Amino acid sequence: MSDSRPRTLARALLALAWFLCPAYGIWQAAGLLVHFLGESATPAEQEAAARWLCFAAATAVVASAGCLLLSAGRRAGTVGWSAALVLSLLLAVAVAPQAARLLPDRPLPPAGPGACQERSGGPSTCPGG
Secondary structure, three states: OOOHHHHHHHHHHHHHHHHHHHHHHHHHHHHHHOOOOOOOOOHHHHHHHHHHHHHHHHHHHHHHHHHHHHOOOOHHHHHHHHHHHHHHHHHHHHHHHHHHHHOOOOOOOOOOOOOOOOOOOOOOOOOOO
16 A cells, blocks of 8 residues: 555646646646737737647646556546546547647747947948948
């Protein structure tokens, strides 16, 4: 029975992750995509939202699979976590096309300064002068 307590703690932590992490990922994605006053999400926000949706689906699948493995030998736990794994896989299948739709068609340009600014003293490295 000495190995039962660490397995119970691991199952509890994975169950907590199964409840909280996907919800947090979906919340973050919704926060990036939902704008008011007629604004649209930028391509960078859409890409970040796609990553959050993938995070939500992946953590749901991994946490439920981990709990299923740790509950081996216990009938109620095995049945419950098998159902959770099926629900998680359904979430992943539902999220995949949405995340793919949010990704931009072409890579985003690297973020950096948008204009060349001349400095006093020394040669100018800006194009055109």
